[in-house]
Amino acid sequence: MKKIIYLIALIVALSCVEATAQMTISAEVRPRTEFRNGFKTLTEDSKDASFFTEQRSRLYLDYADSAFKFRVSFQDIRIWGETTQIFKEEYGKTFLSEAWGQYYFTPSLSVKVGRQIISYDNQRFLGGLEWAQQGRRHDALLLMYEQNKTKLHFGLAYNQDDDVPEQAFLQAPGAGYYSVGGSYKTFQYGYFNKGFENGSLSLLAFNAGYQNPDTTVSFKQTWGVVASKKLAGISLAGDFYYQTGELGKNKVNALLAGINATFTTPVTPLTFGVEYISGKDDDDTSSDITAFSPDFGTNHAHNGYMDYFYVGPANGSVGVTDLYLKTSFNVAGGALKTNIHQFMTGSTQLDTEGQELSKTMGTEVDLVFIKKLKGGVVWNLGYSQMFASDTMEALRGGDKSALQCWAWTMITFKPTFFTSK
Template sequence: MKKHILGGAICLFIGVLSYNNSQAQFTLGAQLRTRTELRDGQGSPLSLGTKPAIFTSQRSRLSAGFTGYRFKLGLTVQDVRVWGQDVSTINRTTTADNNGFMLQEAWAEIMLLDTTVKNKSLNLKIGRQELNYDDGRLLGNLNWLQQGRRHDAALIKYESNSWMLHLGAAFNQNKENAAGTIYNATPPGNYTATTNGGTQYKSLEFLYLGKKLAKGNISFLFLADQFNKFHTDSVNGAAVKTWDEGVYNRATTGLFFNNQFDKLGVTASAYYQFGSNASGQTISGELLSACFQYAVCKSFSAGAGVDYTTGGLSSSGRTSKAFDPLYGSPHAFWGLMDYFYAANGFGNKGLQDYYIKTKLKAGPRFQMTLDGHEFFSSSYIPGGVTRRFGTEADLVGTYAMSKVISFEAGYSHFWNTASLTAPSVKNITNAQSNSNWAYLMITLKPELLLK
């Protein structure tokens, strides 16, 4: 697989060099990003006496783009691994658990309107691609994770000076079947890329309508995703999933607003989710969010906000009120320690997040942010404990040595309550009450443009 992808990249490169068209444009880029982390309760608090983890992960990417008359091509290959994952004489990247080499992007975009039409475009984009809309809360590329997120999809894009209408669709299968379309929704390696509990969607469709404002945008999203139905059998006393014909349908719709009013930036969103989740349970969930950021001076800004997602069950106990934030980038919103809506669940309780954010720009190359979060459950926690989950503080500093080289360091601390580690939430016995996380990330990202 690795040889085939590299061979395809080389063939593409040779083909581009031999393409003799004055309108052609070729871009070549690379990225090497290493991140050393100290995890002492990142994701979930550790039990008392448990030692913290230290490791270095690395993302290595090679990307190429080619633009010609009425078309664009994009290709990104990447290798993601932890230092020492492979011993020095045996390569294990072909195993299910250590498949770090992958195709991040491989897409073509066709201009359906002639390029002489300057103020309107109608394009068809097909292939493996990132979907990143608005603030990335529901559809984002999850760039923080070394492996990122991508979709195998088709996308029709109509855009004018102030409006954009995107229609997207995806349909997943495990292989070239001779009959039927049953989809095994748990990929090899069980990479939990979404909050669907490691369950990948079988199909997805969305409509995105956006309008540019003076210094921002307003948009409407309707997204439907389907999950393969299943039933559970008991094999030797263990529950085993068997995939069946048919799908569970889920839909999410809502509005997003973002604009800058002089020194005040305002962002707000509201979404409603209904249908059935990946487990076949009827759902009725909501997400509400609002925040502001005020520029005190050219180098310093501060703001505050609140996020609210519903959770728990309805009064009848038959409907889940747990909102699922789909395929976004939770690391950017609900605390850098990823306690909520990331790989580690918290019992579908819903979340109230009250936060303050500050940003200091000490010159054109250095930036520092300091954020504080106060987390509460949106639903009742059995046992009579408080709904308060705890407090988190996040400190991040970035330094751009040049356009190619940048350094980033961060430290986070979480003061948790017994509610967070309760059996119905994270279910951790004898948990420590203070958790820490620190990292140092170095990124090199050179780019080359040829015409």
Template sequence: MKKTALIFAILLLNNLSLFSQDFKLSAEIRPRFEARHGYKKLMSNNQKTASFVSQRTRLNFEFEQDKIAVKVTAQNVRVWGDVSTLSAQDINGITMHETWAKYQFNEMVALKVGRQEIAYDDERIFGAVGWAQQARSHDAALVKLDFKRKGKLDAGFAYNSNNENITDPGYFINQYQNMQFLWYQVPLAKSFKLSLLVLNNGMQYSIDNVTRKTAYSQTMGGRLVYKKNKIAANAAFYYQLGELPQTISTGTVIQNAYYVAADIQYRPTSSFTFGGGIEILSGNDMSSTSSQNNAFNPYYGTNHKFNGLMDYFYVGNHLNTVGLVDIYVPLTFKKDKLKISTTAHYFLTQNNYAIKVIDYLAILDPSLGTEIDLTVNYKLSNVFEISAGYSQFFGTQSLETIQGGNASLSNNWSWLMLTFKPVLFQTNLK
């Protein structure tokens, strides 16, 4: 039986050109070693370095025929050693990272439905989170409009439930219950490009584990990109308003939550690029008794990409606090197959953090610390590359007060990653 199935599979692959316009079967195997000594949070006394190897394994099926395109990505994420050498079962299992189909009605209109990555612009609000071994994907439907020189528009819709049910099971938790967004990108001139985004996010909550409510927040804004000759620059602004899910009868109003960013890079030669930038995420005044929330939330972005690679801010942490100001200076060298990048960050609180001293409130120094990131990437071939990095964080007493840990200890993080991306089988009939 197994031999018959194998022969059938070989014959099917050999004759796939009879049925398809394009078929691609590819894989990804990505093991990564990490040594964490103050990663995401300052080290405390008597804590020791955590070291491990994690691995992402993917099998990608891509198919196109006439007006339809389909992608299925099966994924396994594991840590070396979490399954014993004699185990009869793999506790990690196989998940479906992507399972979507797209139908192209005409040159202008397409519909894309299913489990899919959603990533736009610099991935600050919507990103695939590629650094995380599991990455991020959404169950959603997208209507995609291409106006050619007048830009392109995506309209996205998502509706989540806990399971199939005969009656309403109650409120939905852990992630958004429903979401809608519009993303529009248009070239303004030869060197400028503008992107606009409006996101409506619905989070369900309950005040008594029975009564269900949905808190809706809105994020709106845009990003302007300029690129000409040796200069590249961009600026972005987003504003948030609405409600957050709470355990009281009414949600907390978000007022004046905002995000501002700008950077510029100059490439004096084909190998060197340097520049500077600033990013501001609004936060709450912790010396105020107001119940209003003024902290910006980057929601579904690739947050590891921003505010330092050691993930001290907005990677499952630092939300609804004092906000952040990140002043950074990047430098990149790229030649042939080698790329070396280093970035220095200086972090400050955007709003006040207060501690009670006897009978008055003392405002902390806004300085949170400095981080230096170094990454090296060498691409040996189209299917294999080696990456490595080292980061050092120099925290302050203010960060120690806000997040805990010991700022006087050495806090660093190093990693080494191998990425294999072979194409196992492909037909191209275009």
């Protein structure tokens, strides 16, 4: 704690020295209480529901002058009650959320290096995952060109273990081996975005390297196109991603494609959309990976809030076709978001007798009430329910006839303590 206080004092002092510098100290406290009974996968009557409160607490330190920007963000994530009331030490859950600096060669050209959020467009493939209390961060370097309505970014990262002493870690057989599960060893990407009068176009080329058990590295490429356009009161948006390359010795050949249209009505906007994410057929005996993986996206924002798909290990290689309707109503001084999803498999799946299962997996209804309170405080109240099919039960287990629901409430405080002039 003393180190944090010293760092705050140092940055405040620096902001006083440079007249053109600006210093901001802000924070966030966000407790979320959840009732889970069929969240992420089907439950059954013999299983108890869970009820808990998880809290995120953050402290942001931002500094900027004419030459560079700088941010350090500290974060604490915990479940209420997991630490005793009186303690001398606890398991560490306070850690660095962000720590980066951005240097400007010119007003349009900069380099950003450090622990940072990488998020683009609808966050389908690259997103901050801020719904999750911990969020998603990358240790990376970005070269960024931004002028008018044009963005051109190049990013790279290289990850390494530190589970052996430094001397052996730097110079030894296998010193370059990366053993952190679920993460890439290296990536390189290029991102282009162009804004137009009534729309935008984004292009992404992302190359990720994953460590193999034999110390080699396999590379998977993801190519993406994201576009939007407004036409005569209708907003159209779509995205297409294709994955190729290899994972281990398996070839990758997978895709994601989605399109939606938003219509403005006198009562409420209506968004109709469909998204297809490829899976792997049960009768496909090849070693090819045909199930698309939105590896670094904010997946909670897509395919239903109950997180049945692409959050954690859920859904395996089944894939999904998602038909959805989204709208929002003004209610009691706030907004009531209403989403309905019809889920089908993104591949051919078989039952235990080898017969093809129906593609229909179920229908999910999501309701979220959002209200802004005094002082910029935001309150959320949500309820979701899954109406599962026989196919969902066959693929996931559980009991589709049991009540499959999720309820939650969250309040967010984001005060700014200090801003220099």
